[in-house]
Amino acid sequence: MMSEGSSFMKGLILGGIFCLVMSFFETFNSGTHSEGHEHLHHHLKPVSKDELQKLSESQMSDWTLQVRVYCLIMVTPKLLVHWATANDTWSKHCDKSVFYTSESSKALEAIDLQEQDEWARLRKAIKHAYENAGDLRWFFVARPTTYAIIENLKYLVLDKDPSQPFYIGHTEKSGELDYVEYDSGIVLSYEAMRRLIEIFKDEDRCPERGHALWKTPEEKQLATCLKYTGVFAENGEDAQGKGLFNKKSVSSLISDSMGQNPADVVEACCSDMAITFGGMSPSQIQVLMYGVYRLRPYGHDFHDSLTFLPPNDSDND
Amino acid sequence: MKAGNSRCAFSLGFLVGSCTLYIFLRQVWFEKSFGWKRHGKSNPPPLGPEQNTPNLTWRVEGSALINLKHPHQPGEDGHITDELFKKVRILCWVMTGPSNLQSKARHVKSTWSRHCNVVLFMSSEEDRSFPTVGLGTGEGRDQLYWKTIRAFHYALKNHGDEADWFLKTDDDTFVVVDNLRWILSNYTAEQPIYFGKRFKPYAKQGYMSGGAGYVLSKEALRRFVEGFSTKVCTHTSSVEDLAMGQCLEKMGVVAGDSRDTLHRETFHPFIPEHHLTGKFSKTFWYWNYCFYPIVEGPQCCSDLAVSFHYVDPVLMYTLEYYTYRLRPYGYRHRYQPPVPAVLSLASHTGKPTTEAQRLEERVKEKSVPTYTMNPRAEKVKTTGTTSHKCCPGEKHNRQKHCMIVNMIVSSCVNPE
Numbered sequence: 107m108m109s110e111g112s113s114f115m116k117g118l119i120l121g122g123i124f125c126l127v128m129s130f131f132e133t134f135n136s137g138t139h140s141e142g143h144e145h146l147h148h149h150l151k152p153v154s155k156d157e158l159q160k161l162s163e164s165q166m167s168d169w170t171l172q173v174r175v176y177c178l179i180m181v182t183p184k185l186l187v188h189w190a191t192a193n194d195t196w197s198k199h200c201d202k203s204v205f206y207t208s209e210s211s212k213a214l215e216a217i218d219l220q221e222q223d224e225w226a227r228l229r230k231a232i233k234h235a236y237e238n239a240g241d242l243r244w245f246f247v248a249r250p251t252t253y254a255i256i257e258n259l260k261y262l263v264l265d266k267d268p269s270q271p272f273y274i275g276h277t278e279k280s281g282e283l284d285y286v287e288y289d290s291g292i293v294l295s296y297e298a299m300r301r302l303i304e305i306f307k308d309e310d311r312c313p314e315r316g317h318a319l320w321k322t323p324e325e326k327q328l329a330t331c332l333k334y335t336g337v338f339a340e341n342g343e344d345a346q347g348k349g350l351f352n353k354k355s356v357s358s359l360i361s362d363s364m365g366q367n368p369a370d371v372v373e374a375c376c377s378d379m380a381i382t383f384g385g386m387s388p389s390q391i392q393v394l395m396y397g398v399y400r401l402r403p404y405g406h407d408f409h410d411s412l413t414f415l416p417p418n419d420s421d422n423d
Numbered sequence: 424m425k426a427g428n429s430r431c432a433f434s435l436g437f438l439v440g441s442c443t444l445y446i447f448l449r450q451v452w453f454e455k456s457f458g459w460k461r462h463g464k465s466n467p468p469p470l471g472p473e474q475n476t477p478n479l480t481w482r483v484e485g486s487a488l489i490n491l492k493h494p495h496q497p498g499e500d501g502h503i504t505d506e507l508f509k510k511v512r513i514l515c516w517v518m519t520g521p522s523n524l525q526s527k528a529r530h531v532k533s534t535w536s537r538h539c540n541v542v543l544f545m546s547s548e549e550d551r552s553f554p555t556v557g558l559g560t561g562e563g564r565d566q567l568y569w570k571t572i573r574a575f576h577y578a579l580k581n582h583g584d585e586a587d588w589f590l591k592t593d594d595d596t597f598v599v600v601d602n603l604r605w606i607l608s609n610y611t612a613e614q615p616i617y618f619g620k621r622f623k624p625y626a627k628q629g630y631m632s633g634g635a636g637y638v639l640s641k642e643a644l645r646r647f648v649e650g651f652s653t654k655v656c657t658h659t660s661s662v663e664d665l666a667m668g669q670c671l672e673k674m675g676v677v678a679g680d681s682r683d684t685l686h687r688e689t690f691h692p693f694i695p696e697h698h699l700t701g702k703f704s705k706t707f708w709y710w711n712y713c714f715y716p717i718v719e720g721p722q723c724c725s726d727l728a729v730s731f732h733y734v735d736p737v738l739m740y741t742l743e744y745y746t747y748r749l750r751p752y753g754y755r756h757r758y759q760p761p762v763p764a765v766l767s768l769a770s771h772t773g774k775p776t777t778e779a780q781r782l783e784e785r786v787k788e789k790s791v792p793t794y795t796m797n798p799r800a801e802k803v804k805t806t807g808t809t810s811h812k813c814c815p816g817e818k819h820n821r822q823k824h825c826m827i828v829n830m831i832v833s834s835c836v837n838p839e
Contacts, residue, residue: 113429117436125441129448155498257751360740371533371740378496378748389700392721396699397745400726403538403601404760405503406496410753422699422721423757 148284149347150274150340152379153265158411170412172268173260176242177203178235180228181250183211188250190214191388195395198417199256201242206231225324226314229306236299243268243296251384252291252353253391255398257414258379259293262342262350264412268295271337273329276351284339285329289353291382292328293342301335308334348377353384356394392422399423480537486549486556487582488532488542496747503766504601508540510765511604513638514586515539516574519594520546520562524553527594530736534743538600541585545574567633567663572651579644587612589644592636597734597742602727603638606681606689608763612641617671618681620690620730621714622664628678629714630668634732635690637664639676646674682715684761687725692732695742698723726758 161169177200181189189205193214197203205216208227217234221227228247235245244263248254266272272295275286286292294302305312312331322330329339342350352359359375367374386394399416400423416423480492493508495501515536519528528544532553536542547566549557558573560566571591578589588607592598610616617639619631631637639647647670650656656670668678681689691698692709699721703709710717717723734742 109429110432113433114436117433117438118440119436121437121440121442122444124437125444125448129445255751257754261752356741356744357737360737360744364737364740372744372748375740376744376749378750379752380749389696392700393695394745396695396721396724397742398749398751399754400721400756400758401599401695401724401728401742401746402726402750402756403504403599403746404605404727405501405507405601406747407500407503408498408750409500412753413755414751414753415755416757 148277148341150262150266150272150342151345152262154345155411157265166411169264171241172243173264174201174242175244175246175256175259176201176235176239177254177256178231178245178247179203179205179250180207180224180231180247181205181214181216182208185250186211186213187388189216191391192250192253195391195422196254196256198420198423199414200246202240204231204235204238206234223315225322225327228324228328229314232299232302233306236303239296239299245294245296245299247288247292247294248382249288251386252289252382253384253386253394254291254382255380258350258381260414261379261412262381263293263295266295269297271295271298271301271332271335272340273298273332273337274340274342276349276353277339277341280326283326283329283333285326286339287351287353288323288325289384290351292325298332298337301337302328302331305331305335342381344377344379346377350377350379350381352376352380352382355386355390356383357390358385359383395422483554485581486543486551486554488536488554489585490537490540490542494537494747503762504604506766507601507604507608507763511588511607512540512586513588513590513600513603513607514541514543514578514582515590515592515598515600516543516545516578517592517594517596518567518570518574519544519555521548521550521555522562523594524550524555527736528553528555530739531592531594531596534739535598535600539590541582543574543578543582544594545570545577565661568658568661568666571663571667572658575639575644576648576651579648583641583644587641588638589641590636590638591633592730593634593732595734596634596636596730596732597739598636598730599728599746602689602725603729605727605760605763606683606729607638608765610640610679614640615642615646615674615676616640616679617643617676618679618690620688620692621678621681622668622712623714624712625665626668626672626678628668628672630665630672630678632690632692632732633664633667635692636730636732637667637690639671643671643674643676646676647671650674680715681729683725683727683758685722685725685758686715687718687722688715689725689727689729691724691728691730694731694733694738695724695728698731726756727760 177197179189179192179197181192189207189211190213193205197205205214206219206227207216208222209220210216210218217231219227219230221230231247232245239245244259246254246256246259262274263272272293273286274293276290277284278287279285306314311334312327332338344350354362356376360371363371363375383394480490480494482489482491493501493505517528517531517536519531524544524546532542532544544553544555545558546555547558547560547562547570549555556574556577558570558577560569560573574591575589578586588603590598590603606618617631617637619637620635621629622632623629647656647667650670650673655673659666659669672678683689693701702719703717731742
């Protein structure tokens with residue numbers, strides 16, 4: 107009895123020490139690896155003003171032709187009001203905007219994918235967009251509950267080569283996986299799309315319908331598939347490091363800032379070149395359209411290096 | 424048997440030990456990385472020393488805040504606003520009270536009032552720390568006109584030389600002062616005129632809504648004060664904006680048209696959401712009050728809006744963000760406002776120039792390479808100024824705006 111007990115104790119202690127050693131060894135390895143990993147792939151900023159002014163005219167004209175955006179807006183009839191709002195507001199600023207729906211609605215036009223599963227729908231939409239891209243090289247995937255300022259998205263990716271893989275947005279971590287949050291919009295370059303289409307064929311690594319009992323959100327499935335093709339998520343931020351992609355509404359972010367930074371609410375809140383906001387009602391979005399594209403103080407010039415013209419057939423921007 | 428048992432016990436112990444410690448370590452490691460992640464993400468980038476103390480741009484003189492530097496964003500060319508800041512000086516006084524200082528007035532102080540030349544917070548009691556002016560009245564709706572009378576008298580007496588125009592607002596009004604300067608730059612402080620959201624009933628030339636804010640020229644203010652000293656005007660009622668309008672009308676001050684060159688309103692009595700999206704019911708009093716035709720939907724409001732009312736603190740900062748900070752890179756606005764004559768640029772070229780025309784000039788000079796990208800690749804409608812006949816007492820200026828030259832109070836309204 108005694109010998110068994112002591113053996114047990116010895117085993118316990120040895121087991122603990124073994125585990126400790128193993129985990130230190132593991133973290134040491136993955137620590138250096140992941141640090142380098144993060145350093146390479148985490149932060150993506152727009153081109154600086156100085157660099158823009160140094161460029162040649164031919165370089166600029168190349169870039170202007172490249173930076174055109176295909177918007178994939180994933181809708182469902184349940185989100186009809188938001189669908190209509192996106193149709194009436196920000197989607198007009200995309201070079202091409204296509205609404206992909208789970209089932210058709212009499213009220214609004216969309217490509218009916220006839221698919222209830224969200225991940226399967228996203229896959230179909232991506233395939234369709236890639237095939238119908240024409241000469242567009244940048245893709246923006248969003249739900250209609252997201253609001254996007256496409257001009258600022260173009261500014262962010264202006265000096266990035268779309269024949270390289272880019273997967274940009276607001277990044278979050280789930281264990282070892284870095285993924286782009288769906289609610290704040292996902293940006294994909296042409297090369298990233300091409301690699302996605304390829305890996306979609308691989309049913310083992312990137313299955314269309316999950317075999318697990320629980321459903322992994324599409325944003326994580328997307329990240330996993332992309333990771334297999336060597337494409338990693340990058341966080342879009344401005345020159346000061348402020349995030350450009352937000353899943354919260356403007357008023358929510360301002361409220362947070364009033365609590366955390368009462369001395370300088372607006373400065374600490376949000377980027378001047380923000381790209382997305384989420385969770386805003388249709389009325390709030392009309393106010394945002396007015397606030398972004400129209401309301402301004404007279405006499406403040408920015409002398410931006412590019413000019414984007416307003417879309418036709420629109421009176422709210 | 425015994426050796427086997429002890430070996431079993433040993434391996435069992437090994438298993439239990441390693442599992443327990445593994446779970447324990449996972450928890451600790453998870454918490455550490457979670458804590459780091461939260462710490463890393465929730466901390467905004469540290470503010471530079473200049474931004475940490477925005478109060479460096481203000482000088483406090485008694486109960487007034489004098490703006491030393493007109494606020495600018497880094498990378499912004501604000502030479503036009505700077506010029507207007509010197510040429511069109513505005514004193515802003517904000518109607519507030521002791522119980523509203525921390526809940527409302529404080530946010531006005533942090534946001535739009537920084538763009539005025541002089542700011543006065545008018546309260547029933549003096550508060551040196553905020554600072555507020557003590558008017559020696561009570562608080563409450565019935566005191567509004569008393570406070571207004573005393574506030575304007577105070578402003579003229581103590582700061583009459585420091586401003587050309589005198590703006591009154593509530594502590595829940597949001598104002599874009601730069602746009603107010605754009606409107607006022609077409610007039611002079613010697614003209615007896617005032618601007619705001621024009622209402623029509625009860626006064627022949629109408630009066631201006633109190634909540635949406637109204638601004639008096641120096642001459643208008645002098646006449647207001649004169650009216651009280653000669654007893655032509657008295658405290659007739661506590662309905663401050665109407666009483667104000669009636670006194671000014673008696674003193675020959677003209678109620679001006681504050682709309683932009685597309686006849687869109689600039690002063691607004693409600694929040695942007697209501698004007699842009701609300702459908703006012705046909706029985707709502709607003710329909711009968713507005714001097715000019717109401718437009719519902721996006722064309723309700725000028726791009727160069729001057730004010731909104733019933734703005735709570737969150738909306739105050741939100742509007743500051745929308746107006747001065749958030750912008751679409753490179754966007755060429757549909758509305759290209761004409762440059763006021765008072766600016767040196769316009770006087771040199773001798774012809775009206777819009778921002779788009781100046782941009783074209785710079786492109787011709789090859790100082791700015793601009794590449795236009797149009798989502799739908801077609802011609803864009805450019806807005807021009809409409810030329811129409813002016814009302815009696817008005818004359819066209821160089822920009823084809825009707826400018827008041829004689830103080831004729833008429834019910835004429837400039838046609839669309």
